[in-house]
Amino acid sequence: MTLTRRKTLAILGGGFIVAAGAATGTFLTTRTPSTALAPWDAAGAFEDPRLFALSYALLAPNPHNRQPWLVELDTPDGFLLHRDVKRDLPHTDPHQRQIFVGLGCFLELMAVAATLKNRTAEVDLFPDGTDGPVARVRLAAGGGVDRLANQILARRTCKEPFENRPVPQESLAQLRQYGTAITDTAEVARIRKLTWDAWLTETNTHRTLKESVDLMRFGKSEINANPDGIDLGGPFLESLMLAGILTRENQLDPESAGFQEGIKIYQEMLAATPAYMVLTTPQNSRQDQIEAGRRWLRLNLETTRLGLSLHPVSQALQEFKEMEPYYQQAHQLLAKPGETVQMLGRLGYGPTVPPSPRWPLETRIMNG
C-alpha cells in the first residue's frame, strides 16, 4: 500500500508526524498486518449460526476501534452480549455514550449477518437493567435476507478528504430514513468550523490527546499484537518510524514542528466535506444510544451500497469540560431542544480505504 503524505496524516486519530519522502525496498512491501486483518477473511466461516453472526458483528464500527464487546454463549441458539469495561475511553467518553453506540453497531451488524443463515435476531436490551449485560440475543429460525447484508465486508470508515462533488438528491433521499442530511452551503460551513474547533480542543487538551496516543499501535508487530486502537501501519509510516520521525513521544508534543504541520493537513481533511449526516435521539438513555448505533450501522451499510463514504467526527459530541462550549454549539445547530446528538459524520465521495484491524472471534468469547 502506498501512502501519500495527506493520507498518512489523515489516518492519525490524534497526533501527527513530519512527513518525509517514502522509503522503498523489500521491507516496505511486507508491512501488511495480516494477523490483525484475518477476522475480515474469517467472517462467515462458521457453521454454528451464533458464531457465524458474531464473526461478522465484530467488524462493526466502534469508537477508537476499542471493540468493547464480550460474548457469553449461554443457550444453543442464543448468547449474552456484555460490555468489556476494560475498553472504556474515560477521558473522551466519560459516560460511555460512544461505547454504547458502538455496541449498538455490533448488535445491528450481528442481526444483519444472522439473516444470511436464515435467522432472525431477537434482541432483549439490558435484561437485568443497564448495569447488567447489554443484551440477551436469540437467533430464531426464519426470515428473509437483509437487503444490506452484502455490504458488510465492503463497509469502512473513511478518514480521508472527500471529493468536491455534491451527494446526489436520490442518494440523500435514501439516507434520510436514518437521520438528517445536511447539504446547505452555509450550514455545512458552520459544521466544518465546529468540527475543526472541537478537534483542536481535543488535541490541545493533554489528557484527551494522551488517551489517543496511548492507543496508537506503531507498525505491523504492534498492530498484530494489539489489533485495536489507532493503527499506524503500512510502508510509509513504518519508514518514518525507522527513521525516528514518528514516535509515541512526538505524538504527544503539539508544539513540535511535525505536529503543527500535521494539524494543517488534518484541517484540510475535515474541510474537504460536502455534506454531513446527523443522528439524534429524543432522550439519552442507554437504549437510545444502542438504537442510534443500530441506525448508524445501517446508514454506513447504505452509504457503502450507494458508493458514498462516511466518517464520524465525534469531538464536538464529547462530554469533557473543555469541550462543553462545542457540545452546546453542536446541540444548538443540530438538534431540537432536549434531543441528544448521538452521531455526526462527514458524508461524500472518498477514496477506497483498507479494512481496520480486529481481535479474532475466539478472543471475544468469554466461555468459548
Ligand SMILES: Cc1cc2nc3c(=O)[nH]c(=O)nc-3n(C[C@H](O)[C@H](O)[C@H](O)COP(=O)(O)O)c2cc1C
Ligand atoms: C460512536 C463512534 C464514534 C466514532 N468517532 C470517530 C471520530 O471521532 N473520528 C474518527 O476518525 N472515527 C470515529 N469513529 C470511527 C472508528 O474510528 C472506526 O469505526 C474504527 O476505527 C473501526 O474502523 P472501521 O469503521 O473502518 O471498521 C467512531 C465510531 C463510532 C461507532
